[in-house]
Amino acid sequence: MKNFCVLFFLFFFVNVSFAQNHDLKRGDNAKQQLQKVDSHKGHNHALGDHSGHDHGGHDHSGHDHSGHDHSGHDHSGHDHAKSNKKNHQKGAHSDHGHDQGHHSHVNACGDEIHDHSAVFNPGAVAFHHISDHNVYSIGPLQFSLPCILYTHGGGVDFFSSGRFDADYHGIGRKAYNGYVLYEGQVKKILGDFPSGEVELGDHAIYAVETEVDGKKKDKFYTCLNGTKHEIVSKSTLDAGLFGGGITTFTDFSLTKNVVSMLIVCLFLFFMFRSIAKAYKTREGQAPKGVQSLMEPIIVFIQDEVAKPILGDKYMRFLPLLLTLFFFILGLNLFGQVPFFGGSNVTGNLSVTLVLAVIAFVVTNVNGNKDYFKHIFNMPGLPGWVKTIVTPVEFMGMFIKPLTLMLRLFGNITAGHMVIVIFVGLIFIFGQNGANAIAGWGTAIVSTLLTLFMMSIELLVAFIQAYVFTLLTASYIGSAVEEHDDHH
Amino acid sequence: MTGTVAAIGAGLAVIGAAIGIGMVGGKAMEAIARQPEAVGDIRSNMILMAALVEGAALIAILLSFFVG
Secondary structure, rough: HHHHHHHHHHHHHHHHHHHHHHOOOOOOOHHHHHHHHHOOOOHHHHHHHHHHHHOOHHHHOOOOOOOOOOOOOOOOOOOOOOOOOHHHHHHHHHOOOOOOHHHEEEEOOOOOOOOOOOOOHHHHHHHHHHHOOEEEOOOOEEEEEEEEEOOOOOEEEEEEEEHHOOOOOEEEOOEEOOOEEEEEEEEEEOOOOOOOEEOOOOOOOEEEEEEOOOEEEEEEEEEEEEEEEEEEEOOOOOOOOOOOOOOEEOOOOOOHHHHHHHHHHHOOOOOHHHHHHHHHHHHHHHOOOOHHHHHHHHHHHHHHHHHHHHHHHHHHHEEEEEHHHHHHHHHHHHOOOOOOOOOOOOOOHHHHHHHHHHHHHHHHOOOOOHHHHHHHHHOOOOOOHHHHHHHHHHHHHHHHHHHHHHHHHHHHHHHHHHHHHHHHHHHHHHHHOOHHHHHHHHHHHHHHHHHHHHHHHHHHHHHHHHHHHHHHHHHHHHHHHHOOOOO | HHHHHHHHHHHHHHHHHHHHHHHHHHHHHHHHOHHHHHHHHHHHHHHHHHHHHHHHHHHHHHEEEEHH
């Protein structure tokens, strides 16, 4: 019970601080509320930063700007003289801190810009949190990662993502060699753009909702010296499911996921090397330390998964099964660590795709004659039944690894998203800071729900690693099985 | 409109998978009650079957993703 209370307060604190950090993304409305609630002086700087970018053409007299720091604002890219009349009128009768209308302004390219974070969009926040990024952020700290980007015809660019000079939301203030950073992800500017470092300013990258083939999609633009440049996402293999393009540029960078994967792999390598050494040096003795922690798990995979399914050939596939199990388990658990980047590696389709392809290749390379005979020419069936069974069995060859891929992806991604959405409930019920009491009340409920969800996710981390190993073993088992002539 | 239809489809798929996994779990409990000494075998088979049922639902959900 004591432990539970400690955990509760820890998570409550964490939830609230997370909520406050996120409130910085919202409009002045939320901020003014926050200033009352939050005595943390460090936030003022960020608040001032935000209020600075919708001042073009506004009448400053009569507004209460106390507490906002105006010095050092970058107004490049905002053309004061050009600011159109519509916006001016809107600004003239709006009162700072109460009207939502002033969150949009018109930039030098004639586009109306909505502060991308003025309205809380739970779906967008959840998708942002499960996607891969080119910066590694732990709490308020941002670590730059190396970017290796390849454009067809443009060659390879190799530089640090620190060049983008990203702000708190991961939106770069600078462009480098025609690349920009938007919400932690590298994007490319289409067409002619000066290479090298180009200063863009705060919130210079913006989304415009455009209708493409009857569907509403966000198109990204930046404005430099009155010229509008379109920005495109990197090429992805997820068929654009998470907003990627198909034929833009290829990202070989060491992203957050890659770094997490390297950390976990190195950790597993050194841990298992020491365990393997311990079996040699302490032969005949009882296991000790990490060795006794891991031994039951290894023996479990060997005795409960490999031996019953693979029979006497189990030693050939045990290394693969153990590697799969510990790789997936390690990354599942690493993604569960709160405020350590929250990397979602096993919830990334590309990663699970590779794991499934490995299972597919191992199954079919080791498949014996009987396995293929049962797919293409099922013995003991009349000819007309074979015409139905063969295509189904052939499809089954590919559907098996496909479900393997989707199951892991779906379970881990869903877990990450549910936690983000539980935290998002605070903003929905607290109306982005307008209703502080409801916000704090929801924070308590959301903390309990998050705790509950995280304990379930801990279970899911183990179950999914086990299921992936078990199913891989059973697919391999069906391929290497010796058949008696029972047909 | 397509988004709404896809959401209904995903919901129907979840109903099917829920019934399937519920039956797998229920029958496994019955089996364990009948033969408590076979709990290890029954549990691993239960998880395997539940995972296979889930696979069908996952394909449906993915299709609804692409359509919606």
